[in-house]
Amino acid sequence: ERTGAAEAVYAAGKTPEQVVGALRALREAQPGRVALATRCDAACESAVRGAFGDAVLVEAGVCAVGDFPPAEVGPLAVVCAGTSDLPVAREAEFVARANGVEVRLVADVGVAGLHRLLDRVDRLREAACVVVVAGMDGALPSVVAGLVSAPVVAVPTSVGYGAAFGGLAPLLTMLNSCSPGVSVVNIDNGFGAAMAAVRILGVKPGL
Amino acid sequence: ERTGAAEAVYAAGKTPEQVVGALRALREAQPGRVALATRCDAACESAVRGAFGDAVLVEAGVCAVGDFPPAEVGPLAVVCAGTSDLPVAREAEFVARANGVEVRLVADVGVAGLHRLLDRVDRLREAACVVVVAGMDGALPSVVAGLVSAPVVAVPTSVGYGAAFGGLAPLLTMLNSCSPGVSVVNIDNGFGAAMAAVRILGVKPGL
Amino acid sequence: ERTGAAEAVYAAGKTPEQVVGALRALREAQPGRVALATRCDAACESAVRGAFGDAVLVEAGVCAVGDFPPAEVGPLAVVCAGTSDLPVAREAEFVARANGVEVRLVADVGVAGLHRLLDRVDRLREAACVVVVAGMDGALPSVVAGLVSAPVVAVPTSVGYGAAFGGLAPLLTMLNSCSPGVSVVNIDNGFGAAMAAVRILGVKPGL
Amino acid sequence: ERTGAAEAVYAAGKTPEQVVGALRALREAQPGRVALATRCDAACESAVRGAFGDAVLVEAGVCAVGDFPPAEVGPLAVVCAGTSDLPVAREAEFVARANGVEVRLVADVGVAGLHRLLDRVDRLREAACVVVVAGMDGALPSVVAGLVSAPVVAVPTSVGYGAAFGGLAPLLTMLNSCSPGVSVVNIDNGFGAAMAAVRILGVKPGL
Amino acid sequence: ERTGAAEAVYAAGKTPEQVVGALRALREAQPGRVALATRCDAACESAVRGAFGDAVLVEAGVCAVGDFPPAEVGPLAVVCAGTSDLPVAREAEFVARANGVEVRLVADVGVAGLHRLLDRVDRLREAACVVVVAGMDGALPSVVAGLVSAPVVAVPTSVGYGAAFGGLAPLLTMLNSCSPGVSVVNIDNGFGAAMAAVRILGVKPGL
Amino acid sequence: ERTGAAEAVYAAGKTPEQVVGALRALREAQPGRVALATRCDAACESAVRGAFGDAVLVEAGVCAVGDFPPAEVGPLAVVCAGTSDLPVAREAEFVARANGVEVRLVADVGVAGLHRLLDRVDRLREAACVVVVAGMDGALPSVVAGLVSAPVVAVPTSVGYGAAFGGLAPLLTMLNSCSPGVSVVNIDNGFGAAMAAVRILGVKPGL
Amino acid sequence: ERTGAAEAVYAAGKTPEQVVGALRALREAQPGRVALATRCDAACESAVRGAFGDAVLVEAGVCAVGDFPPAEVGPLAVVCAGTSDLPVAREAEFVARANGVEVRLVADVGVAGLHRLLDRVDRLREAACVVVVAGMDGALPSVVAGLVSAPVVAVPTSVGYGAAFGGLAPLLTMLNSCSPGVSVVNIDNGFGAAMAAVRILGVKPGL
Amino acid sequence: ERTGAAEAVYAAGKTPEQVVGALRALREAQPGRVALATRCDAACESAVRGAFGDAVLVEAGVCAVGDFPPAEVGPLAVVCAGTSDLPVAREAEFVARANGVEVRLVADVGVAGLHRLLDRVDRLREAACVVVVAGMDGALPSVVAGLVSAPVVAVPTSVGYGAAFGGLAPLLTMLNSCSPGVSVVNIDNGFGAAMAAVRILGVKPGL
Ligand SMILES: Nc1ncnc2c1ncn2[C@@H]1O[C@H](COP(=O)(O)O)[C@@H](O)[C@H]1O
Ligand SMILES: Nc1ncnc2c1ncn2[C@@H]1O[C@H](COP(=O)(O)O)[C@@H](O)[C@H]1O
Ligand SMILES: Nc1ncnc2c1ncn2[C@@H]1O[C@H](COP(=O)(O)O)[C@@H](O)[C@H]1O
Ligand SMILES: Nc1ncnc2c1ncn2[C@@H]1O[C@H](COP(=O)(O)O)[C@@H](O)[C@H]1O
Ligand SMILES: [Mg+2]
Ligand SMILES: [Mg+2]
Ligand SMILES: [Mg+2]
Ligand SMILES: [Mg+2]
Ligand SMILES: [Mg+2]
Ligand SMILES: [Mg+2]
Ligand SMILES: [Mg+2]
Ligand SMILES: [Mg+2]
Numbered sequence A, B, C, D, E, F, G, H: 001e002r003t004g005a006a007e008a009v010y011a012a013g014k015t016p017e018q019v020v021g022a023l024r025a026l027r028e029a030q031p032g033r034v035a036l037a038t039r040c041d042a043a044c045e046s047a048v049r050g051a052f053g054d055a056v057l058v059e060a061g062v063c064a065v066g067d068f069p070p071a072e073v074g075p076l077a078v079v080c081a082g083t084s085d086l087p088v089a090r091e092a093e094f095v096a097r098a099n100g101v102e103v104r105l106v107a108d109v110g111v112a113g114l115h116r117l118l119d120r121v122d123r124l125r126e127a128a129c130v131v132v133v134a135g136m137d138g139a140l141p142s143v144v145a146g147l148v149s150a151p152v153v154a155v156p157t158s159v160g161y162g163a164a165f166g167g168l169a170p171l172l173t174m175l176n177s178c179s180p181g182v183s184v185v186n187i188d189n190g191f192g193a194a195m196a197a198v199r200i201l202g203v204k205p206g207l
Helices: A016-029 A042-055 A086-097 A111-119 A121-125 A140-147 A162-175 A190-201 B016-029 B042-055 B086-098 B111-119 B121-125 B140-145 B162-175 B190-201 C016-029 C042-055 C086-097 C111-119 C121-125 C140-145 C162-175 C190-201 D016-029 D042-055 D086-097 D111-119 D121-125 D140-145 D162-175 D190-201 E016-029 E042-055 E086-097 E111-119 E121-125 E140-145 E162-175 E190-201 F016-029 F042-055 F086-097 F111-119 F121-125 F140-145 F162-175 F190-201 G016-029 G042-055 G086-097 G111-119 G121-125 G140-145 G162-175 G190-201 H016-029 H042-055 H086-098 H111-119 H121-125 H140-145 H162-175 H190-201
Strands: A007-010 A035-038 A056-059 A062-065 A073-080 A101-106 A129-134 A152-156 A182-184 B007-010 B035-038 B056-059 B062-065 B073-079 B101-106 B129-134 B152-156 B182-184 C007-010 C035-038 C056-059 C062-065 C073-080 C101-106 C129-134 C152-156 C182-184 D007-010 D035-038 D056-059 D062-065 D073-080 D101-106 D129-134 D152-156 D182-184 E007-010 E035-038 E056-059 E062-065 E073-080 E101-106 E129-134 E152-156 E182-184 F007-010 F035-038 F056-059 F062-065 F073-080 F101-106 F129-134 F152-156 F182-184 G007-010 G035-038 G056-059 G062-065 G073-080 G101-106 G129-134 G152-156 G182-184 H007-010 H035-038 H056-059 H062-065 H073-080 H101-106 H129-134 H152-156 H182-184
Touching: A007 A016, A016 A035, A016 A042, A016 A062, A035 A086, A042 A056, A042 A062, A062 A086, A073 A086, A073 A121, A073 A140, A073 A190, A086 A101, A086 A129, A086 A190, A101 A121, A101 A190, A111 A121, A111 A140, A111 B111, A111 B140, A121 A140, A129 A140, A129 A190, A140 A152, A140 A162, A140 A182, A140 B111, A152 A162, A152 A190, A162 A182, A162 B162, A162 C162, A162 G162, A182 H182, A182 H190, A190 H182, B007 B016, B016 B035, B016 B042, B016 B062, B035 B086, B042 B056, B042 B062, B056 B086, B062 B086, B073 B086, B073 B121, B073 B190, B086 B101, B086 B129, B086 B190, B101 B121, B101 B190, B111 B121, B111 B140, B129 B140, B129 B190, B140 B152, B140 B162, B140 B182, B152 B162, B152 B190, B162 B182, B162 D162, B162 H162, B182 C182, B182 C190, B190 C182, C007 C016, C016 C035, C016 C042, C016 C062, C035 C086, C042 C056, C042 C062, C056 C086, C062 C086, C073 C086, C073 C121, C073 C140, C073 C190, C086 C101, C086 C129, C086 C190, C101 C121, C101 C190, C111 C121, C111 C140, C111 D111, C111 D140, C129 C140, C129 C190, C140 C152, C140 C162, C140 C182, C140 D111, C152 C162, C152 C190, C162 C182, C162 D162, C162 E162, D007 D016, D016 D035, D016 D042, D016 D062, D035 D086, D042 D056, D042 D062, D056 D086, D062 D086, D073 D086, D073 D121, D073 D140, D073 D190, D086 D101, D086 D129, D086 D190, D101 D121, D101 D190, D111 D121, D111 D140, D129 D140, D129 D190, D140 D152, D140 D162, D140 D182, D152 D162, D152 D190, D162 D182, D162 F162, D182 E182, D182 E190, D190 E182, E007 E016, E016 E035, E016 E042, E016 E062, E035 E086, E042 E056, E042 E062, E056 E086, E062 E086, E073 E086, E073 E121, E073 E140, E073 E190, E086 E101, E086 E129, E086 E190, E101 E121, E101 E190, E111 E121, E111 E140, E111 F111, E111 F140, E129 E140, E129 E190, E140 E152, E140 E162, E140 E182, E140 F111, E152 E162, E152 E190, E162 E182, E162 F162, E162 G162, F007 F016, F016 F035, F016 F042, F016 F062, F035 F086, F042 F056, F042 F062, F056 F086, F062 F086, F073 F086, F073 F121, F073 F140, F073 F190, F086 F101, F086 F129, F086 F190, F101 F121, F101 F190, F111 F121, F111 F140, F129 F140, F129 F190, F140 F152, F140 F162, F140 F182, F152 F162, F152 F190, F162 F182, F162 H162, F182 G182, F182 G190, F190 G182, G007 G016, G016 G035, G016 G042, G016 G062, G035 G086, G042 G056, G042 G062, G056 G086, G062 G086, G073 G086, G073 G121, G073 G140, G073 G190, G086 G101, G086 G129, G086 G190, G101 G121, G101 G190, G111 G121, G111 G140, G111 H111, G111 H140, G129 G140, G129 G190, G140 G152, G140 G162, G140 G182, G140 H111, G152 G162, G152 G190, G162 G182, G162 H162, H007 H016, H016 H035, H016 H042, H016 H062, H035 H086, H042 H056, H042 H062, H056 H086, H062 H086, H073 H086, H073 H121, H073 H140, H073 H190, H086 H101, H086 H129, H086 H190, H101 H121, H101 H190, H111 H121, H111 H140, H129 H140, H129 H190, H140 H152, H140 H162, H140 H182, H152 H162, H152 H190, H162 H182
Parallel strands: A007 A035, A073 A101, A073 A129, A129 A152, A152 A182, B007 B035, B073 B101, B073 B129, B129 B152, B152 B182, C007 C035, C073 C101, C073 C129, C129 C152, C152 C182, D007 D035, D073 D101, D073 D129, D129 D152, D152 D182, E007 E035, E073 E101, E073 E129, E129 E152, E152 E182, F007 F035, F073 F101, F073 F129, F129 F152, F152 F182, G007 G035, G073 G101, G073 G129, G129 G152, G152 G182, H007 H035, H073 H101, H073 H129, H129 H152, H152 H182
Antiparallel strands: A035 A062, A056 A062, B035 B062, B056 B062, C035 C062, C056 C062, D035 D062, D056 D062, E035 E062, E056 E062, F035 F062, F056 F062, G035 G062, G056 G062, H035 H062, H056 H062
């Protein structure tokens, strides 16, 4: 068995019954581990609540079944510019929490108003890892990575229109970051960014 | 006749003879106006020098024939991160100068090292118009436009590789700038940015 | 504080409550400045009206809260070919008005019937700045910019089908305009074009 | 056998020997018909001249072997903005001539300077068919098709840079022309436009 | 006034009232000419019927107001493979008829079953012009253009899925046709193909 | 060990020494099996000849080291339109031969001249498997697959220009073939098509 | 008549009546052969059941009319990672069965958990042909093709989001497979993969 | 000052003199830190050697000036399939070493031959962080991330042709990895992957 991290079902395109079945299978195979379903709609969330009762926590379209491990690593900073990118940021936050990570959400910073970001630099520098969520121009990770030396995982979002092309614009921005050492996950993939952070925060780099 | 601005020949894909001929025709039609050829290679530059002698100035692949008008509008700030984007920035600078614009080149700022940019804010705020040249992530115009209230014309460059896709990445970044009021010209189009600035600096907006 | 321009909330993807909250925050921070919400749907518009009563004006999906400053700069010409591009043109017009710009809408010109455009040339030449809105082939800005010497801000729209690719076709047309000095904003971004015009009309270019 | 039109070899990517061989085969199969090779480089042209002597005419990268039929249909107008698009326009002109079409080249018109185009309207209206060649914004066919009622075949060219994407920009412009009845051929395909014109000028539309 | 062809309103994205108003304006300006509205939905069609009564004919989402001119040119063959591409083919057919063109619809041929196409060759060769409508691989125009010498106008459709990318696949196929002289209109643009055919069938190519 | 098929080195981007080394390693690991290097340039071919002497056969940029197995399966038909696509077709042919397949090259058919293809139908129907190589419109596989019931493996080529986009056009055509059961390999991938044919001709489908 | 394989109607975009009519026509033309309609929605399925009663079987959006031939070839393995890709896998399975192929569905393997795949290798190696269905990264066919020597037909699916771009990501992955001899069909094209397998399993490769 | 990591100059598009100058500036500003120049060609490498003598180490197009810090973190595994991706892997390896990271290069594994990869699993599991470099299908990171729980940074390469589209194919593959927690850097960006690893290996995640 590969890793102690939570296992996840991707609920989009599955029926509520399929999601419940998949969660049950994960719980049976590994009772001590949190089982997640991401991208749940209301019907799916309610089926999962019906099936698992008190054992389930729901946030940002993610259903988590099982007791969260105590937070022993972190802090992880999850950074975004504002309301529009919040659902993705909160998916990242919740999935990280379900894996025993302490998370700080920093949600009111954006490159168009640098002073708010600069006011938070000290707080950002306390983080052991930073997830930066941004749509439209996707410029935020480049700026943040210039300010901290921790690992920066960038998440482009599909927020925007026209030449944002469903998140392609911030995705390309982030892949081309002029701040060295930014790595990137799929558009809107808060889950994936959290799992990258979980891997990173589990590192024991001494030789 | 539309405008007093310099007229330009696009030299790429033309023979030196064709460029010289086109410049001659422009000079004859409007002797009092500067005639430009952009994207000249060495052979083209030398043919133009041969044809027009002292009347020609050459910089950044641009040949300018005729006396520059005195600088009466500006200052225009031309901003970029460093050496790689300089050729495009200097094309913009030179074309603006040929149109009677006073230009300040600010070439050592980049979003990965914010402090250098912040050190220049006062200088940037003195500009009547700002041209921002950036490749790779193209994040610089968003940050600059958050710091100044003057018009910001953004120029993506083809500097970069891989997912920069020849300048597509910074182009999309700039079109999706989260700082309101940034407008954008074609990739590597320093000439076009300068001409937009010339139009802007000619504005007399009183009712 | 950067600029005296109106601040805007991007309502798409936000709940009516979030939009009202954001507008309230803007008003509190800067009571003397108009607060805008763009891309509002009916539910959002009605929530904003409910919250701000007479202080709100609504047009083209934009809610504006606060007294408009008197029109002291302009005129800005907002040009488009006809009915299909009107919503974007009117977003530009309304946002510019909310920023104290006098606007003239010229909505019945198109390159397939040049004479209508040529009949308006004198009127266009009176404008201090021109916003040109066009979908499909996006050819209008090239033609207009050949006729006036004022700044031209081009707005591609998503009007069209097939190989218009949601506005990509006119976006590329405009970025490649053979008339020098055209700059471009995002597809359907009437708001952004207006904000660029506000920056431009605030220019004081004397040295 | 399908048509009396000239048959053509596409020389790009073939050796001079292969091109000569293909031309010979065409001549043998149909001695009374002109055989063409398009996209020839210098080596290819000289091999063709060596093989066919006086029977070959060469222009714009096209080698034509055999006597041209007398010009009995037309006139076909081939229109472009200037020097850069000329090679494609001349490929179209030469291929049309090789098929017995009378051609008028109108090479000094462009949408950025409408008056030159408007000065030529009467001449354009005399044409039985119009081929319009344009790069960059590709706006010319929309304007021309608004001025004439003859068939308009549009040819995008790869002239331009950056967001012209090798001719994609004018190709999309032309496919989305707001002037009804414009049809389009491949980028730089002067040959194809001429062959479309040959088909059109051979029409006998009486019932 | 440019041409005697029918004028058309593009109804998509307009209210029924706007469409009725635009048709009324066209009728008033040129009472002797058919006025068309394309891409009408049911509500639009019924508003047009309500406004113009017996003077309106409706087919394939096109409303035509006014008496059709007698069919004096043609025949135009409109060719497609089957049921899926029929709506676009019928848009082309109806628009051509509204312009006085005699049309033959050949709707049961496809390149996967060549014999059905070959059975119709004689009929196709009688046509003065051929419009070929095809989705998916878009291979039909190449094959048809190899069989007839008349002008071939190709219309890609958005029929298909996956790597058809909304009609991009057949569009590219047609632009790259290995049969010389095929020209292409926008995806699903039956209207545009008909208008190109109207231009073509109006040709009087004698010198 | 997976399969008895020849193993191949992809020589592009490798030094001649690296290619020779890789071939030697393959030969040592499996002396009874042919070792191939594809996409060899002249320097690479000569290094391989120098290293392996008589044991090497070279064709279409492929170096084959080792004795070919006797041809016991087939025939495989490799079909293309003409000279331009021949290098890819011959890569397929040679690789198939190196794997013990009997191959027939049918190189003079194209959809613009159907009769030549129809003349070969009987020959094509004798083939146990058909590889169809086509550039530009890529229409040939659809037509061939409508005529035979054997497996059809389609190979798009980068032959063409403009909107062929380096082979994208025929690739999309082939993926959207309206003839059921066509499968596709990468652009210019004659090697891959041959290997697919080798897998297919090794099938023993009895239950 | 080309082949004994089932003929199919593509139901998407057709009315239930059109689908029923097309199936009836297929049955009349070839009463002994199964007639299929793919991509049926509920209304279409119920119309087909209403029209053909007991003669119709329905699965995975496919309606099959007529008696299936006895399974005489195979086994075909249809492989996918899990629930999300199942609809496409079952379309392939059902269409293959309708053509007399014995099918084994292997639906619980994925490259993120290699051991489950490795546990099935023996079963996969028994298959005469393998169809591999995968979305997201599309990595499964490369791994499977490294483990078996049978023909591998890869089907990308539109499962995924963001940079999956509707199936483009796994499509490109599969076209670039580093395992030689993988061939690919359109995104979500379970039908096409099955028809390729039917062609392959009908092969009689002896000389 | 942000971080103790080496600073880098991007040499592509710079003259050797510019690169030497930039390295000198970095060394002067921070004498204790290694200064790097990436993407150096031969002329650039020799100018750097000339300027810095023994203080410079060169590998994989990277010039490193200054003493490397002792390796105190790691091991970092840099994994790729073979010779073609080696230059990128070695850029990553060398840059990591210049930052005090112990690196193990695992260069002979690929998904088409799983057993070689499985033979190395234990070695991979010893790594504190894994960089996976892959071109063509880019499937390797998905497989590796399923086998280890350490952070996985994926680097797509431009190795491949046709539908690899210069590295787009493996880039999309990696962004859509079905193994959770893979993050991605730009195409061919070995430097960026190393810098991400440097950030990761500097993590001190205890609360
Ligand atoms: N939001 C998500 N984005 C990307 N991958 C996900 C997401 N949620 C779950 N997954 C992954 O998708 C796979 C589950 O797929 P499935 O078996 O179809 O539910 C697992 O590898 C998960 O790690
Ligand atoms: N229609 C619009 N298009 C583009 N940007 C907008 C638009 N409306 C508002 N914005 C910008 O979006 C940002 C507000 O984002 P948010 O905080 O998510 O509401 C501000 O920078 C606005 O200037
Ligand atoms: N799901 C499918 N995907 C691709 N092609 C299909 C599909 N179903 C049927 N076809 C093909 O589409 C054609 C039928 O198209 P139509 O005549 O419009 O029903 C036939 O060539 C079928 O083989
Ligand atoms: N190979 C590379 N790929 C991406 N970025 C790089 C590379 N090498 C250096 N850089 C970054 O590029 C910037 C240097 O740009 P410049 O000042 O133009 O040399 C710095 O931010 C470096 O971290
Ligand atoms: Mg942002
Ligand atoms: Mg930059
Ligand atoms: Mg327009
Ligand atoms: Mg032009
Ligand atoms: Mg078709
Ligand atoms: Mg072909
Ligand atoms: Mg998968
Ligand atoms: Mg690989």
